[in-house]
Structure formats: structure tokens, C-alpha cells
Amino acid sequence: MASLIACPHCGRRPKEEFTIKGAALVRPEPEADADTWFDHVYLRDNPRGRYAEFWHHTSGCRRWLVVTRDTATHELEETRDAALWRRETAR
Amino acid sequence: MRYSALSILKNGLFGNKGWKPAWRTPAPKPHYDVVIVGGGGHGLATAYYLAKEFGITNVAVVEKGYVGSGNVGRNTTIIRSNYLLPGNNPFYELSMKLWEGLEQDFNFNAMVSQRGVLNLFHSDAQRDAYTRRGNAMQLHGVDADLLDREAVRAMVPFLDFDNARFPIQGGLLQKRGGTVRHDAVAWGYARGADMRGVDILQNCEVTGIRQSQGRVLGVETTRGFIACNKLALAAAGNSSRVAEMAGLKLPMESHVLQAFVSEGLKPFIDGVVTFGAGHFYVSQSDKGGLVFGGDIDGYNSYAQRGNLATVEHVAEAGKAMIPALSRIRVLRSWGGVMDMSMDGSPVIDRTPIDNLYLNAGWCYGGFKATPASGFCFAHLLARDAPQATATAFRLDRFKRGYLIDEKGQGAQPNLH
Ligand SMILES: Cc1cc2nc3c(=O)[nH]c(=O)nc-3n(C[C@H](O)[C@H](O)[C@H](O)COP(=O)(O)OP(=O)(O)OC[C@H]3O[C@@H](n4cnc5c(N)ncnc54)[C@H](O)[C@@H]3O)c2cc1C
Ligand SMILES: [Zn+2]
Numbered sequence: 001m002a003s004l005i006a007c008p009h010c011g012r013r014p015k016e017e018f019t020i021k022g023a024a025l026v027r028p029e030p031e032a033d034a035d036t037w038f039d040h041v042y043l044r045d046n047p048r049g050r051y052a053e054f055w056h057h058t059s060g061c062r063r064w065l066v067v068t069r070d071t072a073t074h075e076l077e078e079t080r081d082a083a084l085w086r087r088e089t090a091r
Numbered sequence: 092m093r094y095s096a097l098s099i100l101k102n103g104l105f106g107n108k109g110w111k112p113a114w115r116t117p118a119p120k121p122h123y124d125v126v127i128v129g130g131g132g133h134g135l136a137t138a139y140y141l142a143k144e145f146g147i148t149n150v151a152v153v154e155k156g157y158v159g160s161g162n163v164g165r166n167t168t169i170i171r172s173n174y175l176l177p178g179n180n181p182f183y184e185l186s187m188k189l190w191e192g193l194e195q196d197f198n199f200n201a202m203v204s205q206r207g208v209l210n211l212f213h214s215d216a217q218r219d220a221y222t223r224r225g226n227a228m229q230l231h232g233v234d235a236d237l238l239d240r241e242a243v244r245a246m247v248p249f250l251d252f253d254n255a256r257f258p259i260q261g262g263l264l265q266k267r268g269g270t271v272r273h274d275a276v277a278w279g280y281a282r283g284a285d286m287r288g289v290d291i292l293q294n295c296e297v298t299g300i301r302q303s304q305g306r307v308l309g310v311e312t313t314r315g316f317i318a319c320n321k322l323a324l325a326a327a328g329n330s331s332r333v334a335e336m337a338g339l340k341l342p343m344e345s346h347v348l349q350a351f352v353s354e355g356l357k358p359f360i361d362g363v364v365t366f367g368a369g370h371f372y373v374s375q376s377d378k379g380g381l382v383f384g385g386d387i388d389g390y391n392s393y394a395q396r397g398n399l400a401t402v403e404h405v406a407e408a409g410k411a412m413i414p415a416l417s418r419i420r421v422l423r424s425w426g427g428v429m430d431m432s433m434d435g436s437p438v439i440d441r442t443p444i445d446n447l448y449l450n451a452g453w454c455y456g457g458f459k460a461t462p463a464s465g466f467c468f469a470h471l472l473a474r475d476a477p478q479a480t481a482t483a484f485r486l487d488r489f490k491r492g493y494l495i496d497e498k499g500q501g502a503q504p505n506l507h
Pocket of ligand 1: 128129130132157161165295297298329333384429453454455457459460
């Protein structure tokens with residue numbers, strides 16, 4: 001993976017500044033049934049290939065980001081603000 | 092051929108021309124009683140114990156690369172049974188006991204070396220936690236010694252005892268822990284399984300799982316369809332991908348873990364030492380290289396290579412523990428793909444599909460588990476009931492709320 005990650009707010013920053021949370025998933029509604037919550041908390045697609053992850057720019061702007069990259073080649077495809085991503089996936 | 096001092100002598104007298112390959116290279120048969128996917132340590136050990144302990148010999152191990160190309164040949168070779176939780180401890184102790192008799196059992200030199208595993212602690216709270224773990228181990232009949240600072244100093248005098256932030260206060264020692272030559276474990280199990288009739292099919296990738304009416308019929312492979320009565324998955328870092336072929340979604344992520352070897356040195360570190368204040372552990376191989384590593388990189392990966400940020404992090408932690416490391420040159424580094432489960436513990440269980448069985452979720456600690464994992468998985472396949480020490484490793488434990496979370500981290504693989 002690149003050692004510099006393009007933060008949409010701060011520009012290219014060293015990877016060490018970021019904390020990785022894991023799969024970028026949309027949280028179920030609080031009233032969703034137990035199976036839906038189980039799936040959200042514990043089950044993962046874990047693809048070999050394109051994958052979207054939540055990253056936190058901990059030592060930078062402290063915004064949550066969604067980083068899309070390839071888990072087989074480590075190529076970075078796109079980095080965007082999580083709020084923006086959320087608005088688009090909710091649509 | 093049985094290996095012995097006599098066989099070495101005899102073959103030596105005749106120019107070492109009498110040695111045979113350690114296992115055959117058979118063509119796939121159309122049908123087996125059991126097909127095991129993955130020719131790593133766990134798949135091969137499963138085949139070995141199926142044949143040796145349970146009398147099931149019509150078995151194939153299907154491996155996409157060559158034997159030893161996965162994590163069994165990439166790990167840092169540490170074995171230990173210093174676990175806290177009741178679901179884990181008896182299982183890892185079974186594994187330790189199997190290690191202790193393994194070389195005689197499979198007639199292969201695996202260089203099992205019980206040189207001791209020492210976990211350092213750096214604060215009062217950490218001492219309490221390690222005392223608790225040591226007590227839990229002893230209650231399970233496992234050896235554990237709590238060392239004070241001076242006892243640690245007598246063993247490893249070159250640590251940074253007075254580090255301003257992380258002074259070393261003592262350590263928890265398991266003397267029966269140690270290292271084993273990882274490749275030899277794969278080869279020994281492969282040879283032992285093959286000798287008892289198991290077909291080891293290398294360069295044979297499973298590309299699909301054929302099912303009908305809720306049962307597995309067999310596997311599609313790059314060398315054709317192979318039918319089976321029971322299908323056993325032991326694909327380690329690729330578990331999610333293989334399970335997906337049967338329509339299962341697992342509580343697992345694949346992450347990369349790196350390891351490093353230094354140039355050869357004179358004898359320096361006798362046992363295994365782990366840093367309690369950061370991600371670093373080290374031992375010295377019999378060739379003299381320091382073998383060391385740290386934590387997983389922290390992001391999903393199937394690449395078998397990691398990132399420079401982690402290399403730097405491991406080096407920093409290593410230097411904080413052993414200042415003398417700053418003078419040492421690293422020769423090689425590599426990565427392996429870990430099957431990180433959501434609670435950090437493995438699964439050896441049946442699946443919702445009747446004749447499909449799963450062995451996965453070994454995280455960064457599955458090498459030490461190899462003998463017990465193979466034995467317990469073979470037991471499950473042969474008897475359709477879990478072995479007594481492996482009853483907690485259920486696939487549905489996440490749904491039922493019976494997690495086995497050694498570190499109490501919660502459902503986030505990159506924290507385990
Ligand atoms: C750097 C590193 C250090 C480690 N250090 C330690 C340690 O010190 N102590 C410890 O206990 N553990 C350690 N581990 C963990 C340990 O190596 C693993 O948990 C363990 O080896 C996994 O089981 P295995 O040997 O069966 O895996 P593997 O050897 O990975 O076997 C799985 C096999 O499945 C095959 N496969 C995958 N997909 C398919 C398919 N579709 N068709 C056919 N075959 C397939 C793969 O090619 C592979 O050979 C470490 C791991 C790494 C990477
Ligand atoms: Zn930023």
C-alpha cells in the first residue's frame with residue numbers, strides 16, 4: 001500500500017497518521033431484528049479485491065473517512081469523507 | 092522408509108542414492124471419503140490423525156500451491172499453552188502435549204525445542220493480569236512461573252530494564268513453551284499421512300463446491316471434479332473465500348502479519364521473549380538469525396506482504412525492549428494472510444451444511460495449535476462429535492453470545 005494516503009481535507013499524509021476501523025458498513029436501524037444486528041456486528045464479506053473501509057485521520061483533521069482499495073494488490077482507489085459517503089449510500 | 096540413525100548410516104554408505112521422496116505425487120481419484128481443502132499444517136495434521144488415529148485413509152488433501160507455501164511456512168514458529176480462558180487453555184495444552192511426543196510419533200525431526208516463552212510486564216496492573224493468567228494456567232495443570240525483575244535480569248540481562256516509560260518489572264515464564272521448525276511440521280505430517288494412504292494433491296486449487304439438496308457432493312478443482320462424502324475446510328487466510336463457494340459468510344476477516352529475520356549472530360537470546368508494552372517478540376533461530384515480529388498491519392489484505400509503517404513500528408518496539416538491536420541488520424521480511432476471527436479464537440465445527448466441516452479463525456497463533464487442531468478436527472470428522480478440549484470452538488458462538496475473547500477486545504479483528 002502507498003505510504004502516503006490522500007485525505008480529502010489534508011492532502012497526502014503519512015499512513016501512520018490514520019487509524020483503521022474496518023469494513024465500511026451502514027449501521028442497521030436500532031429496532032432491526034437480532035439477525036440483522038448479528039450480521040452487522042460479526043459477519044464479513046471479506047472480499048479479495050475491491051473493499052471499502054472506515055479510516056480515522058487521527059493525527060490530522062480527525063475526520064472519519066471511507067478508503068476504497070484493493071485487498072489483493074493494495075492499490076488505493078479513492079478516499080472520501082465518511083459523512084459524504086453516508087449521504088450517498090443512504091440514497 | 093523409517094528414518095533412523097541406521098537408515099542414515101546405510102544410505103551414507105551407498106552414496107545417499109537410496110532416499111525416496113517423502114510423499115507420492117498421485118493423480119486425483121474420482122472419489123474420497125474425506126476431502127480436506129488446504130495443505131497447510133492444519134489440513135495435513137487432520138489427514139494424518141484421520142488415518143492414524145481414526146482409521147480413515149481414503150482421504151485427499153487438496154492444496155492450491157505446494158505443501159508449506161501458506162502460513163505453516165511463514166510463521167515465527169512459537170509454541171506455548173499460556174492461555175487464560177477455559178475454552179482455550181485445555182486445547183492448547185493438548186497441543187503442547189502432542190508437540191512433546193510428535194517427533195517420535197511421526198518419525199520426523201521437527202526440531203521441537205522447549206526453550207521457554209517469557210512475557211514481560213511493565214506495571215503493577217500488568218503484573219496482576221499476568222499473575223491471574225499464571226494462576227489460571229496452573230489450575231489447568233499447565234506450568235507457569237512468575238519471575239521478578241532480578242530473575243528476568245538473570246535470564247536476559249540485555250533488556251532495557253530502566254526504560255523511562257516501560258520499566259521491566261518481571262515476567263511470566265512458560266518453560267515448556269518454545270519453538271519448532273515450521274516446514275518440518277508440514278513435511279512430517281505430509282509424509283506420515285501419505286504413508287498411511289492419504290493422497291496429497293498439490294497445485295490443485297478448489298474453485299467451487301458442488302452441492303445438491305443441502306449436501307456437498309464434491310469440489311470443482313483446477314484438476315477436475317473430485318467427489319467426497321465429507322468436505323473439510325482448512326484454508327486458513329482464505330477461509331472466507333472457500334466458505335463463500337458453499338454460500339457461507341464467516342465471522343472473519345483476512346489480515347496481513349509480517350515477520351523478520353536478522354543476519355546470523357552468535358548465541359544471544361536463548362528463549363522467546365515478548366514485550367509487554369508494545370508489539371514485539373523475538374527468538375533466535377538455530378542458524379543464528381533473530382526471528383521477530385509484532386502485530387498485524389491492521390487492514391484487510393490477501394497480499395502476503397505488508398506496509399513499511401508496520402516495519403518501522405516493530406523496529407521501534409524492538410529497540411525499546413533491547414537497545415542493542417539498533418546495531419542489527421535485517422535480512423528478510425515477509426507477510427502471511429491471517430484468518431482473523433471476530434473474537435480472536437478459532438472455529439472447529441460443523442456448518443449449517445450437513446457434510447461440510449470448518450477449521451478456521453486461527454489468527455496469528457495457529458501454528459502452536461497445529462497438532463491439536465488436526466487431532467480435534469479429525470475427531471469431529473470421524474465421530475461427528477467434538478473432541479473434549481475443543482467443545483467451545485463453535486461457529487454459532489457469536490450468535491449465542493459465547494465469545495472466547497482472550498483479550499476482551501470486542502468484535503474487531505484488528506485489535507486481537
Ligand atoms: C508472519 C507470521 C507469524 C506467525 N507466527 C506464529 C507463531 O509464532 N506461533 C503460532 O502459533 N502461530 C503463528 N502464526 C500463525 C500460523 O502460521 C497460522 O495460524 C497457521 O499456520 C494456519 O494454519 P495452516 O498451517 O493450516 O495454514 P496455511 O499453511 O496457510 O494453510 C492453508 C492452505 O490452504 C491453501 N488454500 C487456500 N485456498 C485454497 C483453495 N481454494 N484450494 C486449495 N487450497 C487452498 C493455501 O494455499 C494454504 O497452503 C504466524 C503467522 C504469520 C503469517
Ligand atoms: Zn485529514
